[in-house]
Every structure is written in structure tokens, then in C-alpha cells.
Amino acid sequence: MGIIEKLDAIKNTVPHYWPIGSFIHHNPLKGFEDMKFKDALAKAKKIYGGRVYMEPSYYLKFYKEGKISHSILEENLKEILEVDGLAEYYDLAMRCLLEVNPEWNRYRSAASSQEHPIDEELLSYLDDEFSYHNKKKWLTKLTKHMTLYEINDILFNRDDKEVIEKSIIEYISRFLDEEQTTVSMENRELGMFETFKLYEDFDYPYDAEAFVEEALEKLQVKNKERYLLTHVLKLHGWAGFIKYRSEDPDYYSQQQYPSSLIDYIAIRLYYEVAYLKHRKINNFKLLDEYIENNGAYTILKLVKSKNNLPGKFIDAMEESNDYDSILESYTQYELQLDAKQVHLSKDQLNNINIPLVELAKIMEVLREEEGYIWMKSLEDTYIHQFVDEIDISQKNNTQRPVASAAFCLDVRSEVMRRSVERSGPYQTFGIGGFLGFPIAFVEFDKAHELFLCPAVVKPGNIVFELPIESDKQYNAKKGMTKTTQKVLKDLKNNPYTPYIMVEAIGWIFGINLFGKTFAPEKTNKLFKSFKAEKPKTAYTLDKLSDEEIELYVNKLHIHIISVILINNTSRKYSAQEIQAIRDHLVLGNELALKIESKLLQKLKNEYKVSFEDYEYQKKKLAQVGFTLEEKVTYLHNLLTMIGQVDNFAEFVIMSGHASVSDNNPFESALDCGACGGSSSLPNNRAICMIANSKDVREAIAKKGIVIPDDVKFIPALHITSTDEMKFYDTDILNEEEMKRFFKVMIDFNQASRMSRRERADALPYTNSSKDIFVKSMDWSEPRPEWGLAGNMGVFAGPRDSIKHMKFNNRLFMHSYDASLDNGEADILTRIFDGPLVVGEWINLEHYFSTVDNAIYGAGSKVYHNIVSKIGVFNGNYSDLKIGLPTQSVLSEGKAYHEPVRLLTYMEASLEKVGKAVERSVAKEFILNEWIRPIIIDKEAKKVYSYESGDFKVIKELE
Amino acid sequence: MIANILFLLLVSGVPYFIFLEKSKIFNSKAIFLLSAFMLLGAIGLSFFMKNDHSEPFVIISFLSAVYSIYRATKTTNFYKLGYYFIFINAPFFLLFEEQGAFYSLSLLVSLLGIYAIASFYEKHYGSANYLYVRGITLATPLVGISITVYLITLGLYPPLPNSLFFLTYIFNAETNALWYLVVITLYFGNFLISMKVLEKSIFGKTNPDIHYVDLDYKDKVTHVTIMAMLVILSFFGIEEILLWVL
Numbered sequence A: 001m002g003i004i005e006k007l008d009a010i011k012n013t014v015p016h017y018w019p020i021g022s023f024i025h026h027n028p029l030k031g032f033e034d035m036k037f038k039d040a041l042a043k044a045k046k047i048y049g050g051r052v053y054m055e056p057s058y059y060l061k062f063y064k065e066g067k068i069s070h071s072i073l074e075e076n077l078k079e080i081l082e083v084d085g086l087a088e089y090y091d092l093a094m095r096c097l098l099e100v101n102p103e104w105n106r107y108r109s110a111a112s113s114q115e116h117p118i119d120e121e122l123l124s125y126l127d128d129e130f131s132y133h134n135k136k137k138w139l140t141k142l143t144k145h146m147t148l149y150e151i152n153d154i155l156f157n158r159d160d161k162e163v164i165e166k167s168i169i170e171y172i173s174r175f176l177d178e179e180q181t182t183v184s185m186e187n188r189e190l191g192m193f194e195t196f197k198l199y200e201d202f203d204y205p206y207d208a209e210a211f212v213e214e215a216l217e218k219l220q221v222k223n224k225e226r227y228l229l230t231h232v233l234k235l236h237g238w239a240g241f242i243k244y245r246s247e248d249p250d251y252y253s254q255q256q257y258p259s260s261l262i263d264y265i266a267i268r269l270y271y272e273v274a275y276l277k278h279r280k281i282n283n284f285k286l287l288d289e290y291i292e293n294n295g296a297y298t299i300l301k302l303v304k305s306k307n308n309l310p311g312k313f314i315d316a317m318e319e320s321n322d323y324d325s326i327l328e329s330y331t332q333y334e335l336q337l338d339a340k341q342v343h344l345s346k347d348q349l350n351n352i353n354i355p356l357v358e359l360a361k362i363m364e365v366l367r368e369e370e371g372y373i374w375m376k377s378l379e380d381t382y383i384h385q386f387v388d389e390i391d392i393s394q395k396n397n398t399q400r401p402v403a404s405a406a407f408c409l410d411v412r413s414e415v416m417r418r419s420v421e422r423s424g425p426y427q428t429f430g431i432g433g434f435l436g437f438p439i440a441f442v443e444f445d446k447a448h449e450l451f452l453c454p455a456v457v458k459p460g461n462i463v464f465e466l467p468i469e470s471d472k473q474y475n476a477k478k479g480m481t482k483t484t485q486k487v488l489k490d491l492k493n494n495p496y497t498p499y500i501m502v503e504a505i506g507w508i509f510g511i512n513l514f515g516k517t518f519a520p521e522k523t524n525k526l527f528k529s530f531k532a533e534k535p536k537t538a539y540t541l542d543k544l545s546d547e548e549i550e551l552y553v554n555k556l557h558i559h560i561i562s563v564i565l566i567n568n569t570s571r572k573y574s575a576q577e578i579q580a581i582r583d584h585l586v587l588g589n590e591l592a593l594k595i596e597s598k599l600l601q602k603l604k605n606e607y608k609v610s611f612e613d614y615e616y617q618k619k620k621l622a623q624v625g626f627t628l629e630e631k632v633t634y635l636h637n638l639l640t641m642i643g644q645v646d647n648f649a650e651f652v653i654m655s656g657h658a659s660v661s662d663n664n665p666f667e668s669a670l671d672c673g674a675c676g677g678s679s680s681l682p683n684n685r686a687i688c689m690i691a692n693s694k695d696v697r698e699a700i701a702k703k704g705i706v707i708p709d710d711v712k713f714i715p716a717l718h719i720t721s722t723d724e725m726k727f728y729d730t731d732i733l734n735e736e737e738m739k740r741f742f743k744v745m746i747d748f749n750q751a752s753r754m755s756r757r758e759r760a761d762a763l764p765y766t767n768s769s770k771d772i773f774v775k776s777m778d779w780s781e782p783r784p785e786w787g788l789a790g791n792m793g794v795f796a797g798p799r800d801s802i803k804h805m806k807f808n809n810r811l812f813m814h815s816y817d818a819s820l821d822n823g824e825a826d827i828l829t830r831i832f833d834g835p836l837v838v839g840e841w842i843n844l845e846h847y848f849s850t851v852d853n854a855i856y857g858a859g860s861k862v863y864h865n866i867v868s869k870i871g872v873f874n875g876n877y878s879d880l881k882i883g884l885p886t887q888s889v890l891s892e893g894k895a896y897h898e899p900v901r902l903l904t905y906m907e908a909s910l911e912k913v914g915k916a917v918e919r920s921v922a923k924e925f926i927l928n929e930w931i932r933p934i935i936i937d938k939e940a941k942k943v944y945s946y947e948s949g950d951f952k953v954i955k956e957l958e
Numbered sequence B: 001m002i003a004n005i006l007f008l009l010l011v012s013g014v015p016y017f018i019f020l021e022k023s024k025i026f027n028s029k030a031i032f033l034l035s036a037f038m039l040l041g042a043i044g045l046s047f048f049m050k051n052d053h054s055e056p057f058v059i060i061s062f063l064s065a066v067y068s069i070y071r072a073t074k075t076t077n078f079y080k081l082g083y084y085f086i087f088i089n090a091p092f093f094l095l096f097e098e099q100g101a102f103y104s105l106s107l108l109v110s111l112l113g114i115y116a117i118a119s120f121y122e123k124h125y126g127s128a129n130y131l132y133v134r135g136i137t138l139a140t141p142l143v144g145i146s147i148t149v150y151l152i153t154l155g156l157y158p159p160l161p162n163s164l165f166f167l168t169y170i171f172n173a174e175t176n177a178l179w180y181l182v183v184i185t186l187y188f189g190n191f192l193i194s195m196k197v198l199e200k201s202i203f204g205k206t207n208p209d210i211h212y213v214d215l216d217y218k219d220k221v222t223h224v225t226i227m228a229m230l231v232i233l234s235f236f237g238i239e240e241i242l243l244w245v246l
Helices: A003-013 A037-048 A056-065 A070-083 A087-111 A120-130 A135-142 A148-156 A160-175 A192-199 A208-218 A224-234 A236-247 A252-256 A261-276 A284-293 A295-305 A311-319 A323-348 A356-389 A413-423 A472-493 A498-518 A520-530 A546-568 A575-587 A597-606 A611-622 A628-642 A681-692 A694-702 A735-762 A769-777 A826-851 A910-919 A923-927 B002-011 B014-018 B028-046 B055-074 B078-088 B090-095 B098-125 B141-154 B161-172 B177-202 B217-245
Strands: A403-408 A426-431 A439-442 A450-452 A462-467 A537-539 A651-658 A712-719 A724-727 A793-797 A811-815 A864-867 A871-874 A902-906 A931-937 A942-947 A950-956
Touching: A003 A208, A003 A224, A003 A261, A037 A224, A037 A356, A056 A087, A056 A356, A070 A087, A070 A356, A087 A323, A087 A356, A120 A323, A120 A356, A135 A295, A148 A160, A148 A261, A148 A284, A148 A295, A160 A192, A160 A236, A160 A261, A192 A208, A192 A261, A208 A224, A208 A261, A224 A236, A224 A261, A236 A252, A236 A261, A236 A871, A284 A295, A295 A311, A295 A323, A311 A323, A323 A356, A356 A902, A356 A931, A356 A950, A403 A413, A403 A712, A413 A426, A413 A735, A413 A811, A426 A628, A439 A681, A462 A681, A472 A498, A498 A520, A520 A769, A537 A681, A546 A575, A546 A597, A546 A611, A575 A597, A575 A611, A628 A681, A628 A694, A628 A811, A628 A826, A651 A681, A651 A735, A681 A694, A681 A712, A724 A735, A735 A769, A793 A826, A811 A826, A826 A902, A826 A910, A826 A931, A910 A923, A910 A931, A923 A931, B014 B055, B028 B078, B028 B090, B028 B098, B055 B078, B055 B090, B055 B177, B078 B090, B078 B098, B078 B177, B090 B098, B090 B177, B098 B141, B098 B161, B098 B217, B141 B161, B141 B177, B141 B217, B161 B177, B161 B217
Parallel strands: A403 A426, A403 A651, A439 A462, A651 A712, A793 A811, A793 A902, A902 A931
Antiparallel strands: A426 A811, A439 A450, A462 A537, A712 A724, A864 A871, A931 A942, A942 A950
């Protein structure tokens, strides 16, 4: 197997990391989804260390509060014990789970200060079990996922790791920079490793793969695949980002400055080889020899480096060189502690008659399994509560609502939807924020396209936002702001100017600083008045004709040529001449006029005025807008997906959502996850424009959905940090309609107030609606809203079934009417393919960021600095921080988010769900239990739960 | 001359490195107590005997101090750290002459704090080694605060007394090449070692295998008393500086 194949085999251990500007929630263990959830977590724990479930004391608290049902815990424990062949010890195991295991760590610390007679048999069992006397095994365990330079540092008290990691981060952050700095690295277009060779003045004729092969040989690495994994894991955030870039052909920076994991590994190994060159031990063969002669010392040093060597043994190492006897004393000390822990546990369980060795074995199994038992019991308790409360009785809602509002299925819509429903004769629906309508959106005054759809979908249609009224005022204001910002940015980021800048204009920033600190509302208002306001806009929703496409591509090329000619020559060229140059470059026509061939080459190569670009532009422009058929299909899919096919309200509000906060690099994590971490307003505006057009209504009527003429689709935006509702394009309403809609707006405002009041209870240091608004503009606020924290499940079914239930923004809610779905479960499959995938990513990102934030999360926001405009790291240099910051999932050091798998309730027949699972891209993670599917089958009058590869009936419906 | 030899033997690490280090009779705690007692004796004697500094003796004690800095970087035991600090500061005692006694007195009080912490660690964690018991700021904030106060005093942070006496001496001293060498080296020696220990002892993640214990009433009284002594010395130090300024 070649190096690339070896790298391919291990690269999925690290997850993709998307740039923070369009934060995509993801499962940090995505690469493990081909395994069962429980097994995958056990494997991840071995690789990454840390925790994969919460501590037992966390669940015990829930158990005592009644949040975990005793009977369910009992059932789950029995199941596990049966699998492990320990069913006969059920009573003992239950006591261990409730009384002993939560105290296990405390017993160890107590054991160090308590005398206790020790059972010899137990001691010898523990010795065998933990292989304290098998130095080789012990060393393998201790050096797992350690590089040679790390081991060297520990053995010889060096600091190479610090220097090596710093050098690597310095280089890759500069190479991957996306215009954070004004002084960019040169020659990046050569690729990551080739540029590195210039950067380090490293004269090496071959590519990264050859270098990696050579370096591994030099280091005499025995298991190359494992060593590559070791290196990938060292800075797995950076590795994840490089992996993401290299696997996304559409990523602009990757196209310009290519990088790959093999380049990254080559750079890491370059530094390792370079720094170890002059060290006593510079390959694994020498290390093995050293260990052979200094086994005890090596173990002691490694244990000490992991902070596991008690003080008295560290003292002993300082005072004596007899490491064998120190290691033996340490081994005995550890064995005694292990044994005392078991003894103390038995004392706690007084009056049990079981040999200590047996007890130790049971407790070991339980410690392995308890996290899963507790978590599943918590999930099962929630599931039972839900299925007991759900109301699936048939409802007859024939009365026409005044307005209906479709919100994103996002958990943050739950309180808002309940509030809207309570405010008047309104109906609400839930759907993935992109509305099953993926678009590449080019915002007004922006040059790049945003993919407004889940990260797994690639949109086939481009939508441009164009002004429909004069944009002169906007341009004037924007031009001024842009120039000021550019000057300030250049002054700030240039290495030579900050000192002068601080002296001269530093005080200006004081206004912002003091204003935002002491009067955030007023300051926000002041700065808003400087901001250019976007003119009224519309979207390009119709397809361009071939002639139009031809015309636009020609115009683009002519424009580029004109600018270049003006800047590079003194001669004036006529329009015909410019056209002739263009035709020569693009179509290969003969060029009669004389022009420098160097200039022509520049136009062709640098500015891409070429046949290839002509074809590319034509292809891109052909993607602009939608055919009538596409429009009708998307609208039809949307309406059937949410079950809105008749009894339309007069006003059909389609609400996207976005979040507003200040000084928050993670802001896009609070925007719409189904729109790739952006606002979902454009999708909603576009679909409303489509739904309001006459030809679409006529065509969709032929497909069976008749939308009356008086129905108006109105786009809206739900600001999740403040629960405000903003309405757009209301100018399509006539005076009479506007009067009626005004009443709707007042009711929605009332709903916003109710929603804010409810949310203020959950947000720390928030007593009123005003506090909520201040949080959205306070630059020192690390938690402007709770975002998606607390999410625990998703419901796909009619709103009426759960309308009476309160979920406190913890449930994703997708409207779905199984009776509208066909035999192949097309609608449900679409729900699985989009919203469910995004839901699973969001859920597991929160899960892992909560159970071990140091490994899977991003740590505290307080220490974050933005790096290369792609993410954040701690202080001056560190790994790129993946996952969520502590402020998103913890409250005052304790878990706010409850880590459970996504409880996926579906109101549909078992058969339909089966078909959808079979056809969906989500099949793998569904069958491997990364979510908890629960099927409410009204026809069969049964509720099923998918567990251990089977659908179990958990409730019979009456 | 005799006074210089006596002071050298009492305060510098020379006897320790030549004799005590090899001895099995003295453990680190005993050496700490012995060194502190010898320093106390030297301070007492300095009030009766004239402490003229002799360059060769300053050089010897400086070499011993540099070696002590090296040793202090290698240990993670509070007792050892305590007496290494005495040896590191021995050249100051000789060089500072009459002000050396006050500086050393203030040093001794801060080391008394370190000794109290070392005893506390020994009692609760089985050893005065701080490396294993990391993250105490989070687990036992009072112990964390105490260690911080003693170490920043030793690290010559103003306005704590060591720094004030040090400053008074700098203002009054007649300088030469040796003076610069000693003062600069040992200033940074004190500072860097204190900061290194501070970083390794009070910060970091807590160790789940340890049952952390914070100061009880008796301990609190002890530490408050030591800190009160440091405050009194600080006032005295400020007075000295003001006298010089005015």
C-alpha cells in the first residue's frame, strides 16, 4: 500500500472543518458513522481519549430528579447485563450504578489516605488485568499517538514540540490565509508543499508523497499508517480544514492555492526530521534501543508527563537513579489503590456476598457500559413521555386561517410558533430553512455566490439579487464606508503602521469602545445611521435566452479587455477593435490590428479571456434562474412536503431566519444550518416571488394544487436572537389587503414579545426583553442566544399532533402529512436527505462539544482569536478550534445542553419509513443508531422504536 | 574576612552542595529548616558584625547561586525550592551589606509561607511536590492565592517587600561590573523561577485522582499571619524608598 492509500485509510478519523464564515454544524465523528454508535464511541475514546458520555453523577442527578425513569433504567441495565453474560448480578449491578460508580473517583482519592487490608487474590487479578508488570504493553499504551519528538522531549527535557508545532501553525496559517493579512505569502499558487520548499529554502526535487515516504524511512517508523494518524491527530482542527478544502473542488481558495493532507503531513515530517537531526535519538530504532536499556526510567518519565505520577515518586526520581525500584514502588502503590477502590466499593455495598475479584470484574464492565446505559435511559424516558402525550386523533380544521406561517424546522422556531398560534387565527408549518429549494445566491453588491442549502447538496440554479430602484445613494454611502474601512484595515494590519495609527487616530476607536460598553443601544443606532441601506431589490428567477447569455458573456469580456487596455497602453481602441480582440482571444478569429503579444497573453492567461472561460461563463449563466417546470416542481414539492395543499390562508408567510450579534466569530453558527450557515431569507423571498406569479399558479393547479387568486405569499425573517419578525415585499399587497395584513403584523409582534418573555427565563443574566435586545448588540456578550443548545429531537408529522405540547425550543419540527406521500415515500426521503442529515450534524456537534469540550469543542470564546479568516484559535497559535465554544453548550461550567441522540419521531407507517430509510443518504447513520428513530404508525396503531437492528413495539395505540 | 567566611557558610549553598546533598541523614525538609535557620543566624549576626562585601566571596556565592538556579529549574518540590531560593539570594545578602539583612528577612518571611504550603501539601497529598497536584486555582482557590502571593513576592514583584528592599538597594548602591552581573542575573533568576513554579503549580487541569483540600481555619490563620508580616515589611520598604526619594 502506497503512502496516499495509507493516508486515505485514516483520514476520515478527522472530521471536515468548514470555514467559520459559513459555520456548518457537523458530526465530529462523521468518519465513524459506518460503525454502530456505541462501538464508534468506544473507538473514538481510544483514539482521542477524553469522554464520550457525561459523568455518571450527571445522570444520577437526573435520576434523582425523576428525569430518568427507574423502570427504563432497569430494563436497559438488564439488556446490557444479558449481552455481557452477567444477568444474575442484576441487583448488585443496579446498586453499583446508583451508589458506587458515581463515587468511584472519590474512592481513589480516599484510598490514598486510608489504610485497608488488601485481598491478595484481588491484587494479583488487578496486576494481570492492567499489565503493570508487562513493561512492553505498558509502554505501548503510554506512547500511543505520540510522535518521536514528543517522546524525545519527555525523556530529555526538551521543548522541541513547542517549536515544531509553532512553526507548522505559522506556516499553514499564512498559507491558508484568506485575506486577513495585508502582506500575503508569495507563490502560493504553486501548492502547499511546493511553496513550503521556497519558504524553508529546502532544495528537494520530488513531491510531498516522495518526501513523506523518505521521512518515514529516515525515522524508521514501523507502522506507517498509525504514524500518519498520529501526525494528523496532533492538530486535527487544521488537518480537518485542509481535508475539507482538498475535497471540495468548488472552494475558491483551494482552486487558487491548492493544498492537501499529504502536503500537510510532509510539512510536519520536515520539521520533525529537521529538529531531531541533532538529537541523540532521531529514529525509532534508536528509541527502541534506549528503551531496552532504560525501560523503567522511560515509563516513569512518560507517566510523569501525563501528570499521573504522584509527588513522592517524582521526589524519588530527583534523588535517586534506581528507577527500577522506584517503578516497582509506584506499581505497588497503584495496585494498592486499585485494590482499595474495590474494597471501599464493597464496603459501600455492605452485606454483599461476592468474591472481590468477581466484584472488580462486574464493576469494570459497568464502568465501560454505564455511560451508554444512562444516556439511553434518559432518551427512552423522553421517548415514552413524548408518545404518551402526543395526540394523533383526527382533527377537522375546515375554517380558513387568516394567515399561515412556515418557519424553519430549527428548534428556535418552536416557542415562536406556539406564540404565533396563540396570538390569533394562525396556522404554522415547519420545514428545512432552504425549503427544499437549493440556490446559489449572489447578493446585491457582492461578487461571490452563497450556497443556500445543506452542505451535502450542490445547487443547480443561480439567483442574482438586483436593485429595482436607484442605487446611487447606496453606492455613495457604501463607497465612503468601504474606503474608510479599507484604509483602517490596511493601517491596522500592515506591520509598519499600527504604532503611528494608534497615536494619531486611536482615540476614534474609543468612541466605539466606550459607546458599545456603556450605551450599546444608542451606539448601535448611531453606527447604523452610517450604514448604507440596500435599495429595493428583486431576484433573477427566469432563465436567460441563448442570445442573452451570449450577450452577457461578450459584455463581460469586452469590459475586462477595455480596462486592461486603458491601464496598459496609451493608445485608444475603438469598440470594434476591442470586439475584434475579444473574438480573436475567445473564438480564435484572425486579428488584423497590431497589439503586443505579451498583452494578449496577459489577457488570456491572467484575466482568462479565453475560449475555456467563454464556455465556463456560458455554463454558469445557463444556471441563472429557473424554467417554469422547475419553479412549479420546487413549489409543489414544498407545499406537499409540509402538507399545505388546500385551505390556503389569505396570507402565506414564508419565514426564513438569521441571528444578529456583535463581535461574534461564531455568528454564522446561529444562522440557518439548512442554508449552510447563512440567512434563509433569500430562499423564502425567491419562493414567494415564484408562488405569486400567475404562470406558476396556473401550472401548479394542473398538478392538483389550486392556490386561490386572493392568496399572497409574503416573505419574512425571524431574527432568532431577538425574536423579531420582519416582513418583506409587502408592496405586492393592495390597500385593502395591507390593512388586513397590518393586523397580522401586530399579532406577530405580540407573538414576538411573548416569545422573548419565555426565552428570557432560560438565558443567563436576562430579566427582560430589553436585555435580550442588548445582548444582540453587546460586543462583550459571549452568548447572545442559546442557539440550538438543548436540541434533543425532531418531529415529522402534522402540527396538530403536538400543538398542545411545550418543548422550550428543544425540538426540530417538520410538518409532514403521510397521506400526501406516495408509495415510494418520496417526501419522507427528501426530509431524510436534507433536514434529517443537518439535524443529525447539529445534534451530534452539540453532543460531543458538551461531553468533552476540550477535545470536540472550541473551548472558551474568551481566549479566541480569528486566524486566517477561516476559524479561531487560542492565543497566538494553537490548533484550529473545531466544534462549539463552551458558552454555546455550558452554563457556568455545567452542561446546559443535554447530550442525547436525535430522537426522531415520525408520524407515518412503518412501511413508508422503511422505504425512505432504504432510499435515503441518511441510511447509514440511521441503521447504525446515531439517531433514535421512533415511528408513530396510526394505521397499525403501534409505536415502534428502532433498536439493536430491529423495530420494537414500544406502545400500542388505542 | 572572618565575617565574610561566616556569612558565606551561613547563607550560600556551598556547604549544601559539598556536604548535605550527599548526606542521607538530611531530607529536603530538614535542609530547608537548617538553611532558613542559618540565614536567620546570619541576619542576626549582621546586626553585630560589619558585613563588608568581599568580591571573591560574592563571586563564590554568585557561582553557587547560578548553580542553584539551575537546580531550582529541575525540582518540583516546594521544600527544595525553598532552600534553593535562599542560595540564589545569598549574593544579595553579601552584596547589599546593611540592606542585605532586611532583604533577607523579607525573603525569609516569604519562604516561611512556602514552607507552610509545603507542609500542607505533604500532609494532604503525601509529598511537597507540586507537579502532581496541578490546577489548584480551580480546586482550592485559597491555597492558590497563598502560593501566588509568596511566589510573586519571591519573583520581586512590586509593591511586595522583596522588590522594595531590592529597589532601595539599587538606588543606594555603588555599582561596578560584578554588581551589574549579580543583580541582573539574580533578578531574572528569582523572577523566572517564581513564574515557572506559578505556572506549573496553580494552573492547569485538576487531577481527578486527587481529593483536593483547601485551607482549614488553622492554616488560614497561619497564612494570614505570614501575609500580614509581608504587608508590614512592605510598609517598611516603602518608607525606605520614600526616605531616599525625599
